[in-house]
Amino acid sequence: MSTKMSAFWSTPPGQNAQSQQILNQARNLGMTSAISMAMPKPLDLQKTIELNEALIPHGVSETDEELNHRMEVLRKVNELAKEWIKEVSVQKNMPTSAADHVGGKIYTFGSYRLGVHNKGADIDALCVAPRHVDRVDYFTSFVDLLKKQPEVTELRAVEEAFVPVIKMNFDGIELDMLFARLALKEIPDNMDLKDDMLLKNLDPKCVRSLNGCRVTDEILRLVPNIDNFRLALRAIKLWAKKHGIYSNVLGYLGGVSWAMLVARTCQLYPNAAAATLVQKFFLVFSKWEWPQPVLLKPPDNVNLNYPVWDPRVNVSDRYHLMPIITPAYPQQNSTFNVSCSTRAVMQEEFRQGFNMTEEIMTGKATWDKLFEPPNFFVKYKHFIVLIASSSSVEDQLEWVGLVESKIRHLILALERNDHITLAHINPEQYDPVQPEPDTISTMWFIGLVFKKTESLNIDLTQDIQAFTAQVHRQAATAKTVKDGRRIDAKHVRRKQLSSYLPPNFLRTKRLGGMSLSTSTGSLSNGSGTSPAGTFAQPRKRPSDAALDAVMMKKVRTRETADGTRNLEVRSSSIFVVMPHLLPANSGAPSDMILS
Known part of the structure; x- marks a missing residue:
C-alpha cells in the first residue's frame, strides 16, 4: 500500500x-x-x-488501482469541502486572509477506515467544519456546490435523519457523508478526533456524527x-x-x-x-452468556452530560438482549435492535x-x-412474505428504506404472539417472479416456528395489519406518502412459495436433523426433525423474569474489607470481577453486569 x-x-x-x-x-x-x-x-x-x-x-479486497481511485475521490471531496468552508467564511464577513486558514477536513470511518471494505463498497465519511459553519450551510450551499460537479450523480440530502447525511455517487464511488462542526475557530489537517473535550458544547447530531470516526479509530487502537x-x-x-x-x-x-x-x-x-x-x-x-455485554475497554470517566449506556442508571438498558458497547465516549449499545x-x-x-x-x-x-450460504427457504413450513411496491424506481428506493426500517417492529410483535416461538427475518431482498405491470416490487421473507399444538389454526391478521398501519403512519409523518406506494403482508406455507420465488430457491437438501433446544430458541443436533440447518419446534421463550433469574445464578457478590460489594461473573471461560458500589446490606443485584 x-x-x-x-x-x-x-x-x-x-x-x-x-x-x-x-x-x-x-x-x-x-x-x-x-x-x-x-x-x-x-x-x-x-x-x-x-x-x-x-x-x-x-x-x-480491491486492486491497487481501485484503492488509488478511492483515494483520488477522497482527495477531490476534501478539496471541495475546504473550498466550500472558505466561501462560507467569506460570506459571513470573515477577512479573506483569515478564511484561507480556517481549514476543514474529510475523515473516513466504518469499513473503509478499518481497511476491510469490499470491492465496490461505499465509503462512510465525515465533513468537519469550524464553529461558524453550520448544518444549514452544509445542506444548502455545500449541496449546491456538489450539484455543479460533473463527477457527482445520485445526490440525495437526508437532513431529517437521526444522523443527517448527504448520499452521492462521486466518480463511481458511493459516499455517505455526515457533518459535524466543532467549537473551534480552525480545523487543522492534523486534528485527532480522539480528544473527548472536542465534544464539549456540541449538539447531539454533531456528537453522533463524530462518534462514527471516534469509535472506528478506538477499535484500531x-x-x-x-x-x-x-x-x-x-x-x-x-x-x-x-x-x-x-x-x-x-x-x-x-x-x-x-x-x-x-x-x-x-x-x-x-x-x-x-x-x-x-x-x-x-x-x-x-x-458467551448474553445479555452480559461485550466491552473493549472500561467505560471512560468523562461527564459531558451526553447519554451513555449504563444499565445501573438507565432502566431501558437492562432489557438489551445482546449488548456490544462502543469504546468511545459517549458509549452506546450498537445492537439495541436485536x-x-x-x-x-x-x-x-x-x-x-x-x-x-x-x-x-x-x-x-x-x-x-x-462461506456456503444456507437455504433459508427449506428451514420453515410457514412464512410471512412482505411486499413493498411503488410506481417508479426512484419512489421504490425511498419506500423500501422506510419499510425495511420498520420490519423489526413486526418481528417484535410476532414474538409477543403466544403461538409463535421464532420469527426469522431473511435480510435478502427479492424481486417477484411475476411482476405487475408498471409496478416495482421488493419482497422480504420471515420464517415462522409455531408452538406445537394439537390443532394449529393461527390467525396473524392483527399482527400484520398493525405493522402495515405503522408503516403508513410513519410515511405520513415523514411526508413521504405518494400514489402507487403500498405494503402487502401475507402468511403463506412453504408449498405456496413457488408463487413468489423461482424453483432454484426452493430445492431441499436433506443432510440430518436440527432441533431447537435452548430457552432462546437456538438450534442443536436432534433426531426426528427437519432438514439440516432448519429450525424445528423450540421450547417456549421464558419470561424476562425467568431470564433474569437464570442470569442471577451466574452472579454472586463478595464484600471486601472496605465494604465495597464486588460482582463476580463468569463469561465463557473468562472470570471477571467488576467493582460496583452497592449498599453493603443490599440483596441480590439486579443491575446488568459489565463484563
Whole structure:
C-alpha cells in the first residue's frame, strides 16, 4: 500500500509497534487479561494462507488501482469541502486572509477506515467544519456546490435523519457523508478526533456524527495486531453476510458490531494468526452468556452530560438482549435492535460456525464450506412474505428504506404472539417472479416456528395489519406518502412459495436433523426433525423474569474489607470481577453486569 493510500485508513499513531512491544502491551488490552498468549504454529499459518486464498473469489479486497481511485475521490471531496468552508467564511464577513486558514477536513470511518471494505463498497465519511459553519450551510450551499460537479450523480440530502447525511455517487464511488462542526475557530489537517473535550458544547447530531470516526479509530487502537484483525474481520463479515445475519436495521449486527466482536477476540488471543482468530471468535461467542455485554475497554470517566449506556442508571438498558458497547465516549449499545429471534438465529450460527472451523482446522473441511450460504427457504413450513411496491424506481428506493426500517417492529410483535416461538427475518431482498405491470416490487421473507399444538389454526391478521398501519403512519409523518406506494403482508406455507420465488430457491437438501433446544430458541443436533440447518419446534421463550433469574445464578457478590460489594461473573471461560458500589446490606443485584 502506498504512503498516500494509507493516510485515510492506516494504523493510527502509536500502533506501528514492534513485536516485542505488542507482546508487552497485549495483556493490558480489553476488560480482562488474555486467555492465551500462544504464538502461531506452522499449521495456524498454513490455515491463514488458505483463508486468505478462500476470500479472493468473494471480492473482499480491491486492486491497487481501485484503492488509488478511492483515494483520488477522497482527495477531490476534501478539496471541495475546504473550498466550500472558505466561501462560507467569506460570506459571513470573515477577512479573506483569515478564511484561507480556517481549514476543514474529510475523515473516513466504518469499513473503509478499518481497511476491510469490499470491492465496490461505499465509503462512510465525515465533513468537519469550524464553529461558524453550520448544518444549514452544509445542506444548502455545500449541496449546491456538489450539484455543479460533473463527477457527482445520485445526490440525495437526508437532513431529517437521526444522523443527517448527504448520499452521492462521486466518480463511481458511493459516499455517505455526515457533518459535524466543532467549537473551534480552525480545523487543522492534523486534528485527532480522539480528544473527548472536542465534544464539549456540541449538539447531539454533531456528537453522533463524530462518534462514527471516534469509535472506528478506538477499535484500531485497541487491537494488538491490526493485520490479523483485518483478515479475521474480512472472513467474519463475509460469513455473516452469506448466512443472512448482517443487518443492523433488521435486528442482526452491523459492521461496527462485528468489528467489535472480532476486536474482543483479538484481545483475548493477541498473538494468534487470523485463521486461529476466526476459530476462537466462534468459540468465544458460541459460549458467551448474553445479555452480559461485550466491552473493549472500561467505560471512560468523562461527564459531558451526553447519554451513555449504563444499565445501573438507565432502566431501558437492562432489557438489551445482546449488548456490544462502543469504546468511545459517549458509549452506546450498537445492537439495541436485536430481538429474541434474531439473537437465537445468531447464536445458532455461532455454534455451527465453531463446529465448521473445528473441521477446517483439523483438515476435514475447507474454508469454502464456511462461506456456503444456507437455504433459508427449506428451514420453515410457514412464512410471512412482505411486499413493498411503488410506481417508479426512484419512489421504490425511498419506500423500501422506510419499510425495511420498520420490519423489526413486526418481528417484535410476532414474538409477543403466544403461538409463535421464532420469527426469522431473511435480510435478502427479492424481486417477484411475476411482476405487475408498471409496478416495482421488493419482497422480504420471515420464517415462522409455531408452538406445537394439537390443532394449529393461527390467525396473524392483527399482527400484520398493525405493522402495515405503522408503516403508513410513519410515511405520513415523514411526508413521504405518494400514489402507487403500498405494503402487502401475507402468511403463506412453504408449498405456496413457488408463487413468489423461482424453483432454484426452493430445492431441499436433506443432510440430518436440527432441533431447537435452548430457552432462546437456538438450534442443536436432534433426531426426528427437519432438514439440516432448519429450525424445528423450540421450547417456549421464558419470561424476562425467568431470564433474569437464570442470569442471577451466574452472579454472586463478595464484600471486601472496605465494604465495597464486588460482582463476580463468569463469561465463557473468562472470570471477571467488576467493582460496583452497592449498599453493603443490599440483596441480590439486579443491575446488568459489565463484563
